[in-house]
Amino acid sequence: MSGKMNRRSFLKVMGWSGAGVALTGCDMPTTVTLEEGKEEVVSYLMPEEYVIPGVGVWYASTCTQCAAGCGIHGRVREGRVLKLEGNPDAAVNNGKLCMMGQAGVQGHYNPDRITSPMMRTGGSLAPISWDKALGVLEEKLGAVNGDRFAWFTGSISGHQSVLLTNHLDAMGSTNHYAHEVVNNAVSRAVNQDMLGEANPRLRLDKAKMIVSFGADFMGAGQSPVQYAGQYAKFRTNKERGLLVQIESKMSLTGGSADLWLAIKPGTEAVLALGMANLLLNKIKISDAGIPADVRTLINTYDVTTVARITGLAGDRIQRVTQLLSERTPSLVLAGAGVEGQAQGYATTAAIMMLNHILGNVGKTIESAGDFPFPQLMAKQGGTADLVAFAEAAKAKKLDAVIFHGSNPVYSAPKSLGLTEALANIGFKVAISQFPDETAMAADLVLPVDSYLEDWGTQVPADQAETNAIHVQQPLMEKLNAETKGLGDILLTLLKQRKKDEYGQFEDYYAYLRNAFAAMPTSVKNDAKSNDEFWNTALQTGVIKVDSGTKTLQSTVVSFAAPIVDDNAGLTLLPSPRLGLFDGRHANLPWLQEAPDQISKVVWDSWVEMHPDTAAKMGIGNLDLVEVSSAQGSVKLRVVLLKGMHADAVAIPLGQGHEAYGRYAKGLGVNPLQILDATTDAKTGELAMYSTRVTVKRIGPADSLSIVRMGTGAGDSQVGRKLVVTVPVEQVRRTEGT
Amino acid sequence: MVVKNRLINPGAGFARAGLAGMVFLVMLLMSSMAMAVKYDVVPPSGTHTGEDVPQPIEFPHDIHVKDNDINCMYCHTYARRSNVAGIPPTSKCMGCHKVIATDKPRIQQLTKYWEDKEPPPWKKVHDLPDFVHFTHEKHLKTLAFDREFPVENVKEICAFCHGDVENMTVANKVKPLNMGFCVNCHIANKDLGAPGDCWKCHK
Numbered sequence: 001m002s003g004k005m006n007r008r009s010f011l012k013v014m015g016w017s018g019a020g021v022a023l024t025g026c027d028m029p030t031t032v033t034l035e036e037g038k039e040e041v042v043s044y045l046m047p048e049e050y051v052i053p054g055v056g057v058w059y060a061s062t063c064t065q066c067a068a069g070c071g072i073h074g075r076v077r078e079g080r081v082l083k084l085e086g087n088p089d090a091a092v093n094n095g096k097l098c099m100m101g102q103a104g105v106q107g108h109y110n111p112d113r114i115t116s117p118m119m120r121t122g123g124s125l126a127p128i129s130w131d132k133a134l135g136v137l138e139e140k141l142g143a144v145n146g147d148r149f150a151w152f153t154g155s156i157s158g159h160q161s162v163l164l165t166n167h168l169d170a171m172g173s174t175n176h177y178a179h180e181v182v183n184n185a186v187s188r189a190v191n192q193d194m195l196g197e198a199n200p201r202l203r204l205d206k207a208k209m210i211v212s213f214g215a216d217f218m219g220a221g222q223s224p225v226q227y228a229g230q231y232a233k234f235r236t237n238k239e240r241g242l243l244v245q246i247e248s249k250m251s252l253t254g255g256s257a258d259l260w261l262a263i264k265p266g267t268e269a270v271l272a273l274g275m276a277n278l279l280l281n282k283i284k285i286s287d288a289g290i291p292a293d294v295r296t297l298i299n300t301y302d303v304t305t306v307a308r309i310t311g312l313a314g315d316r317i318q319r320v321t322q323l324l325s326e327r328t329p330s331l332v333l334a335g336a337g338v339e340g341q342a343q344g345y346a347t348t349a350a351i352m353m354l355n356h357i358l359g360n361v362g363k364t365i366e367s368a369g370d371f372p373f374p375q376l377m378a379k380q381g382g383t384a385d386l387v388a389f390a391e392a393a394k395a396k397k398l399d400a401v402i403f404h405g406s407n408p409v410y411s412a413p414k415s416l417g418l419t420e421a422l423a424n425i426g427f428k429v430a431i432s433q434f435p436d437e438t439a440m441a442a443d444l445v446l447p448v449d450s451y452l453e454d455w456g457t458q459v460p461a462d463q464a465e466t467n468a469i470h471v472q473q474p475l476m477e478k479l480n481a482e483t484k485g486l487g488d489i490l491l492t493l494l495k496q497r498k499k500d501e502y503g504q505f506e507d508y509y510a511y512l513r514n515a516f517a518a519m520p521t522s523v524k525n526d527a528k529s530n531d532e533f534w535n536t537a538l539q540t541g542v543i544k545v546d547s548g549t550k551t552l553q554s555t556v557v558s559f560a561a562p563i564v565d566d567n568a569g570l571t572l573l574p575s576p577r578l579g580l581f582d583g584r585h586a587n588l589p590w591l592q593e594a595p596d597q598i599s600k601v602v603w604d605s606w607v608e609m610h611p612d613t614a615a616k617m618g619i620g621n622l623d624l625v626e627v628s629s630a631q632g633s634v635k636l637r638v639v640l641l642k643g644m645h646a647d648a649v650a651i652p653l654g655q656g657h658e659a660y661g662r663y664a665k666g667l668g669v670n671p672l673q674i675l676d677a678t679t680d681a682k683t684g685e686l687a688m689y690s691t692r693v694t695v696k697r698i699g700p701a702d703s704l705s706i707v708r709m710g711t712g713a714g715d716s717q718v719g720r721k722l723v724v725t726v727p728v729e730q731v732r733r734t735e736g737t
Numbered sequence: 738m739v740v741k742n743r744l745i746n747p748g749a750g751f752a753r754a755g756l757a758g759m760v761f762l763v764m765l766l767m768s769s770m771a772m773a774v775k776y777d778v779v780p781p782s783g784t785h786t787g788e789d790v791p792q793p794i795e796f797p798h799d800i801h802v803k804d805n806d807i808n809c810m811y812c813h814t815y816a817r818r819s820n821v822a823g824i825p826p827t828s829k830c831m832g833c834h835k836v837i838a839t840d841k842p843r844i845q846q847l848t849k850y851w852e853d854k855e856p857p858p859w860k861k862v863h864d865l866p867d868f869v870h871f872t873h874e875k876h877l878k879t880l881a882f883d884r885e886f887p888v889e890n891v892k893e894i895c896a897f898c899h900g901d902v903e904n905m906t907v908a909n910k911v912k913p914l915n916m917g918f919c920v921n922c923h924i925a926n927k928d929l930g931a932p933g934d935c936w937k938c939h940k
Binding site for chain 2: 034036037038040041052054
């Protein structure tokens, strides 16, 4: 047998303990029995030189469970990857890995993976061969007019991104839609305008105080492991950092804050302007660099006005602002709940302006330098591309589209009319690991390798102190013979267009070897040969890239005055969490089983309401209610939560799948479906946090799967001193105010 | 066989012997073998009547071990390196049986598997629940290698838990391998560092 393992040889697992798991595969629950002669224990035909049954070997690769691009180490035993941990060589996650990363093995071994190409014939998808699938692709894409072809992906980076761009070029198209539900697109636009860089390096660890306007940087953010690590340093610094979280629904980050303030949804810009007013007019910080119109706007928001509009106490606002001016450098952050407003850009700009006033730019917000390989940098997704794609589809501007790494049929609000508009696109291809909603709506489905089976490179958008390219290598042989790597599929597509240019590469591995060999010596780090460079890159999983030093500009742009609707009623917050994220992890039982960090619910959807709001409507805990927007309604149970503003209701994201395999399908509801199609005027991003809803009780209390510390009320410790508390007055007496 | 006797009933033998007897025994031992084991162990006690497990090939342990004196660890080569002892790869069987006993039906059966590139689907006989962490490597280290126990007699150590395999054809479970079996042995050998903490095995 050759040095390469084939699929069979993985089944030929030897060793007593591994056999039960390996042989029963993924389709059946493992039969665990100690009875003699019931299970098989099959040896290798030929032993692999480096394999000792029962002894794990760790290999480096890169996580793709979210767009953060953390480095991982995977433990491989008897040819199977069993456990993932963070790679200490990767500065982004510094050896740590979040729950979504840990659950990666469940996506890889998921029983609902697509195992064969499928084509729509007579209304339903039926398996076909790869040869036939590629033939259809060549024929259909050959016939399509270049500007009527599009790629629709999630955030994508590295050499896969390069090939994708090259394929678009080869097709004569520029239509690449990148869609992410959990994104920071508005912040990127503001940063680009005010700092000159879309993704500056945030240094939470250098701040003495953080005021976060709903930025869930430890939870469903852009790089949760990196920022949780920075937060840990922030907290253990000699002068312990102080975190103030201002949001309408308590997030995981809010749960860790020193001070958590519930703000009326949609009034964050007012608060930011009010704090600017205090800083400039009362604390007398220089207003240099602030445009005259913004200066005038600031002056209109005195503390009394701000307190009235935001529902926060005036002295609280003054105290937080005072502390901000004293604890320098500080850091002010804007999160999804702010960016996703109808005036998202203006609100985010008002908040980021505080960093300019406080002189944080250059101290806690640094330049990420000039990454020397711009073609490898992440093309980050947002929701503007989703809207644009829906418009293009509605206007019948597209004839063929290839989907990968995004599930727009699930995540597009009904009000965008995407599902219907897809009928206007004659040829829809989904490169997918799972039968998700988008794959089920496609005409051709191509099964793709899991990230633990595939080659690739990832360039994190939120780079840590050292900029790096993260290398992704297969940790084991493919589970299914019929899946192909994303890079291999892209290369095949390119070969169909430009045989002369790409015919030289047998596969994506060969392409990557060639691309690595062509990298400049500056990143090769004294490697004596291309082979040595390649081997080192695979061993460490990280290629460090010097991006030089650069200074950020610190400017303030003009932005629109806030518009506050005093009679808005209830605002719906479709809240993502570390776990199910935007719904992509709903098919991973570990993450379904992990309770929501705040409400402690598992395997279900629910709506969070403030007890006072619920009481006014005669709604009790766990009552069945209907939440209705202008676009539709969903029925689900109420969880009363004091970590809510009285004018907000929150429905967690992630459930309500109509497809996506046995674990995800049919559980809970999808709040994205009932969102308005309002967009932020400046960036075109969907205003996901601006939909008004009404709540109506339609049924009595019933059970919901809630993991709680006791029976009954969720925030009670039922007399057990699990968390010891003392009154604030007592702390003030002993430790001062 | 002196070594074997000492090993199977070590404490009792020494306790009953008087000082003179002990001196005599020690001298006898030293003269009869080049190397003595460094410390004694108390083997586990308990029996189990295992079911006969029909295997795809009726593998004769007796011919290999008793008649031909092949060391357990020659075939179960991972025992000293891993949690699991391992079933020998088919290539190892064929290393000898390309030429040895090729006229025997069982070897012809084996050769057929080899030529079909399919290892025989052996049935599992000895097993522990998934919540038990057991390692052959550590047990062999303590019971054989650290003791400087003669490696050629390692089957006596294996026999602690696997019984008298040299007189079996296909393996039969003859020791209970339950928690009492493990714990009693660990208690009896606690001076050797046999751990008594729950989490050493249930981790």
